[in-house]
Every structure is written in structure tokens, then in C-alpha cells.
Amino acid sequence: MTVADRFKPFGTTIFAEITSRAVEAQAVNLGQGFPDFDGPEFIKLAAKRAIDEKPNQYAPMGGVPEFTNAIASRWQRDTGQAIDPKSQVTVTAGCTEAIPATTLGLLNPGDEVILFEPYYDSYPASLAMAGAKPVFVTLHDRGGSFAFDEAELRAAVTSKTRAIILNTPHNPTGKVFSRAELEQIAGVCREQDLLCISDEVYDRLVYRDEHNPEAEHVSIASLPGMAERTITLNSLGKTFSLTGWKIGWAIASPELTEGIRAAHQYLTYAVSTPMQYAASEALGAPGSYYEELTATFTARRDALAAALERLGFKVNRPAGGYFILADHRGVSEPLGLKTDVEVCHHLIEHAGVATIPPTAFYDHKQRGQHLLRFAFCKTQETIDAAVQRLQKLARAGV
Ligand SMILES: Cc1ncc(COP(=O)(O)O)c(C=O)c1O
Numbered sequence: 001m002t003v004a005d006r007f008k009p010f011g012t013t014i015f016a017e018i019t020s021r022a023v024e025a026q027a028v029n030l031g032q033g034f035p036d037f038d039g040p041e042f043i044k045l046a047a048k049r050a051i052d053e054k055p056n057q058y059a060p061m062g063g064v065p066e067f068t069n070a071i072a073s074r075w076q077r078d079t080g081q082a083i084d085p086k087s088q089v090t091v092t093a094g095c096t097e098a099i100p101a102t103t104l105g106l107l108n109p110g111d112e113v114i115l116f117e118p119y120y121d122s123y124p125a126s127l128a129m130a131g132a133k134p135v136f137v138t139l140h141d142r143g144g145s146f147a148f149d150e151a152e153l154r155a156a157v158t159s160k161t162r163a164i165i166l167n168t169p170h171n172p173t174g175k176v177f178s179r180a181e182l183e184q185i186a187g188v189c190r191e192q193d194l195l196c197i198s199d200e201v202y203d204r205l206v207y208r209d210e211h212n213p214e215a216e217h218v219s220i221a222s223l224p225g226m227a228e229r230t231i232t233l234n235s236l237g238k239t240f241s242l243t244g245w246k247i248g249w250a251i252a253s254p255e256l257t258e259g260i261r262a263a264h265q266y267l268t269y270a271v272s273t274p275m276q277y278a279a280s281e282a283l284g285a286p287g288s289y290y291e292e293l294t295a296t297f298t299a300r301r302d303a304l305a306a307a308l309e310r311l312g313f314k315v316n317r318p319a320g321g322y323f324i325l326a327d328h329r330g331v332s333e334p335l336g337l338k339t340d341v342e343v344c345h346h347l348i349e350h351a352g353v354a355t356i357p358p359t360a361f362y363d364h365k366q367r368g369q370h371l372l373r374f375a376f377c378k379t380q381e382t383i384d385a386a387v388q389r390l391q392k393l394a395r396a397g398v
Contacts, residue, residue, distance in 0.1 A: 119167070201233070303380075
């Protein structure tokens with residue numbers, strides 16, 4: 001008895017592999033993308049109160065009304081679109097469940113789905129669960145900024161294409177898709193009658209500053225003709241540094257929501273009731289909460305980026321998300337190291353800093369070999385410790 005064929009190509013995730021190596025080597029872990037600090041006190045207090053004062057039995061399948069109402073109000077504030085929380089919002093166990101609920105509920109075996117690479121690793125696995133086939137379109141590294149070629153996107157569409165999966169702000173490049181790029185993707189969706197599955201878990205983590213003066217999160221569902229064909233996925237984890245709560249949601253038309261729920265009802269049926277009450281309070285956080293969050297992450301991004309530049313990495317400050325995707329060739333070539341995996345192991349051994357080799361997120365491996373992913377969603381102490389270790393390595397010249 002062994003792993004089912006559909007999961008065999010995926011093996012153990014790169015995160016488990018690097019984390020276990022990092023633990024052995026007592027490395028500072030800038031690998032996996034989760035904060036090493038807790039979410040805000042007011043939300044944790046709300047959860048404790050909810051356990052005492054609210055129901056603790058199964059929530060309604062689509063979600064607790066207080067929470068789905070809060071999601072719908074936030075959506076209206078963000079996009080100007082009024083939605084019906086009862087028939088258009090589905091609360092899931094993190095965005096991680098929303099992804100396969102969407103693929104299983106809306107795709108048929110043999111359907112093709114376009115993925116931008118590098119991709120979040122749940123997408124190909126969730127397509128495999130549904131028997132659907134990924135078709136890869138590369139976000140090419142244009143000197144640190146990543147962009148797709150519209151002709152390549154159009155060429156990827158066949159008679160079997162059913163959907164495009166989008167992720168903005170993007171893991172791992174830190175790209176925030178511009179309105180013009182989203183218009184191009186939306187144009188293809190409308191012309192070819194495709195769905196768009198839009199993962200927006202980093203929507204509140206956008207760093208608009210002198211490095212990225214135009215950065216702005218736009219939900220593709222807000223573009224003309226897209227609301228009825230887009231499934232927008234989001235979660236609480238990244239915005240509120242509560243990745244362990246696993247509270248996410250999917251917003252879609254009533255027809256598409258029926259498909260998502262057809263799968264969701266047999267995956268988890270419903271999600272933790274008291275945490276949904278607490279999550280509705282989280283969505284009421286004042287603007288100052290988000291300003292503080294982005295200011296904190298901007299400072300950590302900049303501290304890490306500067307250290308990497310001093311070491312010889314080529315770094316473009318990401319416009320969004322949790323990650324720096326740095327070009328390592330300035331460091332690796334003098335040392336005779338070639339691939340991202342080699343450089344990753346070198347940094348664990350010699351600097352005591354763990355990162356993620358991004359070829360794990362590419363179908364065309366050679367297009368990501370010159371890159372390395374560093375997470376900056378960490379405490380100042382963790383960033384400082386990593387920076388000190390990298391500086392020591394730079395001085396030692398190894
Ligand atoms: C792009 C992207 N989507 C989804 C997720 C998972 O979200 P959640 O923690 O809500 O399951 C992650 C987490 O790393 C992510 O980077």
C-alpha cells in the first residue's frame with residue numbers, strides 16, 4: 001500500500017525538507033512563509049470570548065452569518081460590488097481548503113488550467129486532485145521585476161482550457177499585478193469564456209513606496225465582465241499573522257458558489273464556529289492596524305534586502321507579500337555554485353540561514369535556478385540574526 005498515483009509526483013513539500021535541514025543545522029529559518037510572532041491581542045481576546053459566549057457546535061456550511069456579512073461588507077468597500085453573503089461567500093479551512101474546494105467543485109477531469117510560474121505549490125496538487133491539467137505560463141525575470149508575455153498567455157489557451165489561476169500579490173516573486181496586466185488576463189478570460197481563480201491572501205500586504213510607487217492591489221473580479229467568472233480566495237492568516245487559525249473564504253457568483261460548496265460540504269462541511277466569530281471582529285480592524293503592519297514589514301524587507309545586496313545578491317524590493325526573490329548569481333558564481341538548491345544548502349551550512357529554492361515552484365526549472373526565496377515575515381530579532389550571519393559570511397568570503 002502506498003501513496004495514490006495522483007499525489008506521487010508531488011513527494012514531500014520543499015518546506016518540510018528545508019525546515020528539517022534548518023533544524024538540524026540550527027539555522028535561522030527564513031524558509032517557510034509564516035510569522036514567528038503572534039497576531040493582535042484584540043483578535044485573540046475575541047476568540048476567547050467567542051468560545052465562552054457563542055455556539056461551539058457546527059457552523060452553517062457556508063459560514064457563520066456574522067462573518068460572511070463582514071466579508072461581504074469588506075468586499076463592497078474594496079471593490080464597490082454588493083454581494084449576497086448567503087449565496088456568494090463560503091468560509092473554508094484557510095485558503096488552502098478554498099483552492100481544492102474550487103478545483104474539485106468546478107473542474108472536470110481533462111480540463112486544462114493556466115498557472116503562472118513560479119506558482120504556489122498547492123495549485124498543481126489541487127488540480128491533480130480534480131484530474132485537471134496545469135499549463136504553465138512563466139513570469140519572466142526581467143532584472144528583478146517579473147512579467148508574463150501576453151502572447152505566451154494567449155498561446156497557452158486551447159479548446160480544453162477552463163480557467164486561469166492568478167495570485168496577486170504574488171508568492172514568491174512579490175509582484176503586485178498592475179491594472180493593465182489584469183486587464184490583459186481579464187481580456188483572455190472574457191474572450192475565451194474562462195474562469196479566473198484569484199488567490200488574494202496577501203491583498204493587505206502591499207508596499208507602495210519609492211521602490212514601487214504604482215503598487216496597488218486590484219481584485220480582478222472588479223474589472224468589467226469578471227465578477228460572474230471569478231472566484232476570489234482570501235484568508236485571515238497573512239493579514240492578521242494568524243496562520244494557525246486556518247480561516248479562509250471564497251467569493252463567487254451564486255452559480256459558481258454552488259460548485260465550490262458541492263466540494264466544501266464533503267471536505268470539511270464547516271469551519272470552527274467560535275473562530276469565525278473572532279474573525280468577524282478581525283475584519284473590523286481600524287485602518288491604523290494595516291498601516292502599522294505594512295510599515296513593520298517594509299522595514300524588515302529593507303533590512304534584509306540591504307544585507308543581501310551587501311553580500312552580492314541582486315534584489316528588487318518586492319511590492320507585496322512576504323518574500324524577497326533574490327538573484328544569487330553574484331554570490332554563487334564566484335563560489336562555483338550553480339543551482340538554487342546548491343546555494344540554499346550552502347547558506348544553511350556556512351551562514352546558518354535557511355531559505356527556499358524556488359525551482360520547486362517552476363515547471364521550467366531552469367527559469368528559476370538563479371533565484372532564492374527569503375521570507376521577511378519574521379520578528380526584528382530573527383531578521384537581525386539572519387543579517388548578522390549573512391554579514392559574517394560576507395566578511396569570511398565563503
Ligand atoms: C499564495 C498563497 N495562497 C494560499 C496560502 C495558504 O493560505 P492559508 O494559510 O489561509 O491556508 C498561502 C500560504 O503560504 C499562499 O502563499
